[in-house]
Amino acid sequence: MFAGENGLKGDPRLQAISEAIRVVPHFPKQGIMFQDITTLLLDHKAFKDTVDIFVDRYRDMDISVVAGVEARGFMFGPSIALAIGAKFVPLRKPKKLPGKVISEEYELEYGTDCLEMHVGAVQPGERALVIDDLVATGGTLSAAIRLLERVGAEVVECACVIGLPEVKISVNLMIAWADCEKEMMLEHCNNHQSRLFVMCHCKAHFVSVLNNGWDGECYS
Amino acid sequence: MSALKDEDPRIHGIKTKIRVVPNFPKPGAVQCAGIMFQDITTLLLDPKAFKDTIDLFVERYKGKNISVVAGIEARGFIFGPPIALAIGAKFVPLRKPRKLPGEVIFKEYTLEYGKDRLEMHVGAVEPGEHALVVDDLIATGGTLCAAMNLLERVGAEVVECACVIELPDLQGRERLNGKPLYVLVESH
Numbered sequence: 001m002f003a004g005e006n007g008l009k010g011d012p013r014l015q016a017i018s019e020a021i022r023v024v025p026h027f028p029k030q031g032i033m034f035q036d037i038t039t040l041l042l043d044h045k046a047f048k049d050t051v052d053i054f055v056d057r058y059r060d061m062d063i064s065v066v067a068g069v070e071a072r073g074f075m076f077g078p079s080i081a082l083a084i085g086a087k088f089v090p091l092r093k094p095k096k097l098p099g100k101v102i103s104e105e106y107e108l109e110y111g112t113d114c115l116e117m118h119v120g121a122v123q124p125g126e127r128a129l130v131i132d133d134l135v136a137t138g139g140t141l142s143a144a145i146r147l148l149e150r151v152g153a154e155v156v157e158c159a160c161v162i163g164l165p166e167v168k169i170s171v172n173l174m175i176a177w178a179d180c181e182k183e184m185m186l187e188h189c190n191n192h193q194s195r196l197f198v199m200c201h202c203k204a205h206f207v208s209v210l211n212n213g214w215d216g217e218c219y220s
Numbered sequence: 221m222s223a224l225k226d227e228d229p230r231i232h233g234i235k236t237k238i239r240v241v242p243n244f245p246k247p248g249a250v251q252c253a254g255i256m257f258q259d260i261t262t263l264l265l266d267p268k269a270f271k272d273t274i275d276l277f278v279e280r281y282k283g284k285n286i287s288v289v290a291g292i293e294a295r296g297f298i299f300g301p302p303i304a305l306a307i308g309a310k311f312v313p314l315r316k317p318r319k320l321p322g323e324v325i326f327k328e329y330t331l332e333y334g335k336d337r338l339e340m341h342v343g344a345v346e347p348g349e350h351a352l353v354v355d356d357l358i359a360t361g362g363t364l365c366a367a368m369n370l371l372e373r374v375g376a377e378v379v380e381c382a383c384v385i386e387l388p389d390l391q392g393r394e395r396l397n398g399k400p401l402y403v404l405v406e407s408h
Binding site: 022024027028034036038041042043044047048051070071072074075076078079081082085086087088089090092096097098099118121 | 241261264267270293295298313315319321344
């Protein structure tokens with residue numbers, strides 16, 4: 001689904017949501033403009049609006065699984081799951097989930113990390129939503145999609161509160177921005193079933209940007 | 221105080237959904253002392269039981285002038301936000317070190333082996349606010365004490381600690397310095 005079709009453009013709630021997100025420069029390291037959603041969680045109305053917008057989008061899509069990526073995906077996913085009557089499945093860093101898990105590796109800027117999901121949490125044929133606070137390279141989301149598809153689920157969409165202005169995605173996803181007219185299609189898009197829905201664009205901290213030129217990245 | 225004593229019909233359904241996983245070790249985690257890990261993820265797989273869990277907390281705390289729900293990383297992040305949204309409170313994540321960007325205050329606490337630290341954002345909570353602390357489980361009470369310390373240091377009043385599960389044999393309730401604790405199920 002693309003931005004033009006979802007009727008959200010110009011929705012006044014989006015501006016308040018975007019304004020509630022705080023940018024922390026040079027965290028966790030120099031040059032990174034960290035998009036901090038904790039300030040959104042402090043604003044009850046904006047937080048509720050965020051969840052409501054996701055719920056309105058997903059309630060009639062026959063979704064039975066909301067998978068949240070540790071740890072900030074846990075802050076948004078359960079409320080959405082509860083509202084649409086879906087189960088919530090945490091996707092966690094290694095060795096956090098007790099019992100039998102499956103594991104999927106993904107790339108970081110330096111090195112790799114791993115995402116795990118409980119065996120038996122999701123059944124074949126289930127329709128799933130993946131939630132995280134932010135999408136940067138898409139590496140984590142790709143790993144999440146692979147975990148769900150490995151157990152036979154269909155990932156209907158990935159949903160994030162924030163996305164980079166030019167999302168450097170390493171997986172083929174059609175992207176819909178809630179607040180933007182432009183559709184973004186990747187060159188190698190091959191009609192992959194999964195899509196990505198993003199509520200707000202990443203915010204830059206312009207004072208720091210002017211000092212360095214634009215070689216800073218926005219990601220969390 | 222346990223909701224068990226009220227015999228709410230939803231409690232039984234919640235209790236049966238919690239899975240016990242033997243021999244789940246995590247260095248320093250008190251749950252491994254009993255070698256039986258209380259796994260709430262199976263509760264989250266049952267939409268009705270998960271909703272009942274949240275509803276029980278919301279019914280208790282709605283209209284009580286609570287403006288802050290503080291959730292302890294990471295499983296407190298699963299239960300805290302839905303409660304906060306339903307009762308009109310803000311949600312404040314209490315996190316492991318170096319996860320929160322910007323200025324934080326911290327409290328160190330001891331584990332079975334070694335120490336850990338809980339952090340909270342400066343400015344997230346104002347003096348005089350009424351706060352609830354949420355986690356999935358209370359064992360020795362060490363983490364909850366650290367959480368209460370952070371909130372009280374910025375001038376908030378901790379109204380109650382709320383957990384899905386209590387391990388009464390570890391006597392965490394007694395460690396809370398008289399602060400009330402509300403749990404849904406006990407596990408021995």
